[in-house]
Amino acid sequence: EAGVAQSPRYKIIEKRQSVAFWCNPISGHATLYWYQQILGQGPKLLIQFQNNGVVDDSQLPKDRFSAERLKGVDSTLKIQPAKLEDSAVYLCASSADRGYGYTFGSGTRLTVV
């Protein structure tokens, strides 16, 4: 089966600019997650969707980050405006059952200069 697709792979922007990331999960996976992974650290959950509803967004910096999952399939994560500390890899993952067997995409490496 096809894996989790993410784009773009790399993005370099200046601080205060906006950026958007796209994720297409594995077909049929109801649960979709966005994680932020800062260099040298483990992934940190930003937001979790179940179909097109938000299950948990408690660690999403809502003053600058937003995410949506229209029609319960693809998802986009947006940062506006970006800060230097947002430089990280943004990982999208999906699973058929919540909490089990995550499949991750290759991530988007964001550099804010």
Place this chain on the structure above:
Amino acid sequence: TQLLEQSPQFLSIQEGENLTVYCNSSSVFSSLQWYRQEPGEGPVLLVTVVTGGEVKKLKRLTFQFGDARKDSSLHITAAQPGDTGLYLCAGADARRAGNMLTFGGGTRLMVKP
């Protein structure tokens, strides 16, 4: 907040040596997963352990879930250069909404030929 502490953070060994990576928490998890991540890629699921005291083997890798389901270990026998990567443990708590995973900080392993 549930925290997972991994040790050691870095490990550099020679090919053929054995090693153990630890994952500890003060919280109880309903399941625990181990992932391996290579540079530029997302984490790949290695194993899920669910029952306290459970031991699972995957070729040269042995995973153990603590009796109290608060800790886990990963033992690699006769390490090979192909084992090089970032090893992440992640715990799921079925009592939390969405049963989402919390990741440890990772252990970066380098196996030198």
